[in-house]
Amino acid sequence: MKIAVILGTRPEIIKMAPIIRLAHNRPDLDYFILHTGQHYGYEMDKTFFEELELPQPKYNLGIGGQPYRKQIGYMVNAIMQILNQEKPDVALVQGDTVSVLAGALAANKLRIPIGHHEAGLRSHDLTMLEETNRIITDHIADYLFAPTPDAYKNLIDEGLTDKKVVLSGNTVVDALNQNIKIAEKKASILKKLNLTSKEYLVATAHRAENVDNEKRLYGILKGLYLVARDLKLPIIYPIHPRTLKNIKNFNFKIPPGVRLTKPLGYLEFLQLEAHAKLIITDSGGLQEEACILKVPCVTLRDNTERPETVAAQINILAGANPEKILACAWKMISEDKVWINPFGDGRAAERILNSLNDKLNNKNI
Numbered sequence: 464m465k466i467a468v469i470l471g472t473r474p475e476i477i478k479m480a481p482i483i484r485l486a487h488n489r490p491d492l493d494y495f496i497l498h499t500g501q502h503y504g505y506e507m508d509k510t511f512f513e514e515l516e517l518p519q520p521k522y523n524l525g526i527g528g529q530p531y532r533k534q535i536g537y538m539v540n541a542i543m544q545i546l547n548q549e550k551p552d553v554a555l556v557q558g559d560t561v562s563v564l565a566g567a568l569a570a571n572k573l574r575i576p577i578g579h580h581e582a583g584l585r586s587h588d589l590t591m592l593e594e595t596n597r598i599i600t601d602h603i604a605d606y607l608f609a610p611t612p613d614a615y616k617n618l619i620d621e622g623l624t625d626k627k628v629v630l631s632g633n634t635v636v637d638a639l640n641q642n643i644k645i646a647e648k649k650a651s652i653l654k655k656l657n658l659t660s661k662e663y664l665v666a667t668a669h670r671a672e673n674v675d676n677e678k679r680l681y682g683i684l685k686g687l688y689l690v691a692r693d694l695k696l697p698i699i700y701p702i703h704p705r706t707l708k709n710i711k712n713f714n715f716k717i718p719p720g721v722r723l724t725k726p727l728g729y730l731e732f733l734q735l736e737a738h739a740k741l742i743i744t745d746s747g748g749l750q751e752e753a754c755i756l757k758v759p760c761v762t763l764r765d766n767t768e769r770p771e772t773v774a775a776q777i778n779i780l781a782g783a784n785p786e787k788i789l790a791c792a793w794k795m796i797s798e799d800k801v802w803i804n805p806f807g808d809g810r811a812a813e814r815i816l817n818s819l820n821d822k823l824n825n826k827n828i
Contacts, residue, residue, distance in 0.1 A: 464820050466494040467551040467570075469542065471501030471527075471562025473511070474748045477729065478557050478580070480515055481637035481812035487518060492816065496520035497545055499538050499562040501527045514649070514730055515642065531561060531592065538565030539572070546573055552823050553578050553606070555815075557634075559597035559768075567600040578819055580634065580811075582607035583614030584747075584768040591672065593747075594768075606822060608815050610635075611771050611805050631814040632807020635751045640809045642733055643756075652731040653738060656699065656724070660738040664696055664792075666721070668763055669703035670745045677713050679783035683763055684710075684718055686781070686788030687743065691720025693789060694796070696740060701727045741796050743781075743788070750778050757802045759795035761788065771805035 466486060470479050486494045498508060498520035512519050522545055526537045538561065546554065546569060554570035556563040557580040570577045582601050586594050601607060601618060609615035610633035618628050653660065666687055673679050691698045698721045710717070717723055727735065733752075736742060742753045745763040750772050753760035760778040772778035777800055781791040 464492055464553070464823055465549070465551045466492065466819070467546060467549060467554045467566075467575075468494055468496045469499070469554055469556050469562065469566035470496070471499035471538075472558075472560050473502060473729065475557050475560065475562065476511060476515070476517075477638050477642070477748070478634045479555075480517055481634045481641060482555070482580075482815060483517055484641070485812045485816055489816070491820070495522070495549060495551075497542065497566075498523045499527075499542070499565065500525040501534070501538075501560060501562045511729065514645075514728055516645065534561045535565050535568075538562065539569045542566055542569035543573060546570060546575055551575060553819055555580065555819070556600065557581055559584065559593040559600070561596065563600055564596040567603055571603045576606065576823070577604040578606040578608065578815070579604040580608045580631070580815060581610055581614075582628070583609040583611075583616075583618040585614075585617045586766045586768040588766050597768075606819060608811075608818070610807065610811070613771055629814065629818050631818070632809075632811035633751065634811040634815070635748065636755055636804065636806050636809040637812050639733075639752060639755050642730065643737060646730040646733045646737070650728075650730040650734040652727065652735050655731075656722075656735075658697075658699070658735075658738070661740045662696060663739060664690065664694070664698045664741045664743060665735055665739040666698050666700045666743040667703070667749060668745045669706055670764070671705075673745050673763060673783060674703070674706040674709050676783075680706075680709060680713065681715060682783035682785050683788070684715055684721075685785040686763075686783070687721050688718030689785055689789040690743070690792045691718065694741075694792065697722055698743070699724060699735060699739075701725065701732060701735075741792060743792065751806060754778065754802075755804055755806065757800075759800065761791045761795055763788070775803045775805060776800065777802060 555578040556566045607628045608631040743761045750769045779791045781788045
C-alpha cells in the first residue's frame, strides 16, 4: 500500500506524526509526505520536522499567504500533478484546513481513494470556513476515521454508511504520548521565561472570527487583563502574527499581566502547556491537548467542534465577553475535576493504517 500523506499546517504535522512514524517502520507500507506549505516557510518547516524527529517531506509546494480561493486553486492543481506522478493507493488528510480540502478535491478528481482522519467533527456553525472544509471532505472521502463517538454519530446522522466510518480515536493522544517525552528532553522554556510550574496561565487566540473582529478582540484582551489581575498570575501569550497585526491596527494595548512572546516551537509550547495552571484559547487542537495533559481549559468561542471536552467538564465556553472569561477562569481552577480522556487510548495511528490496509486489500481481491 502506497499512501500520500497530505498536510499543510502545524496541527496537521503534529497529528500526522504518529502515522508517519508508524508507516516509516512498516515494511508492508510505502508513503510520501506532500506539504502544501500553507503556514510555514521552508526553513521553519525543516526545523519543525527535525524537532519532531520526522523525515522531511518529499514535496513542499510553498503555497501560503494567498486568499482562500487562490490557495484552493493553486493547491488542487499542484497536488494533482504530484498524485498523477506518484499514483498512490490512497490520499490521507487530517482535519479541516484549506490543505485538507485541496488534497481531498485533487484526489477526488483523479479517482484516488481518500482517507480523512478526524472526520465527523462539527461545530454546527457554517460561518466557520473550517466547518465547510470538513463537511465537504467527509462527503467525498472513501474512508472516514472518527476520533470520538460523537464524531461517529455525526457522520451516520449525515447519511454516511458505517462501512465507510471507523471509530479510530484521535492521533493527538498518540502524538502527545510520544512528543511529551521529546519535549522534556529537548525543551527548557520554563527556565528561559523564568516560570514556575503551575504558577502561570497560557493564552492563545488566532481564529479569524476573533482576531479580525474589533469588538471580540477587545473583549478577549480585556478578559485576559481581568484574569491576570484577579488570579494574580502572569499570562504567557505566544502571539500569532495575524493577531499582533490586528492589535496594532485597532490601536489596542497589551494588558498588564499579559506577557507576549514570539510564536514558540512545538516542543517548547507543549512543555509550556503541560506545566500551566490554566489554558485560555480559541484553538481546537489546544482544547484536546489540555484535556489529555490534564490542564483546565477556557475556550474563547461561542461553540466548539470538541463538545466532548465540555461534556467532561474539563473545558468551558466563554466566548469573547470579558466578565464571562473571568468567571469561567475562576470556575475551572476552583473546581475539582475527574479527568476523562475522550480521544482514545493512543493507538489511533495503528488503527488507521491497519484499517486502510485491510480495506484496500479487500477492494483489490
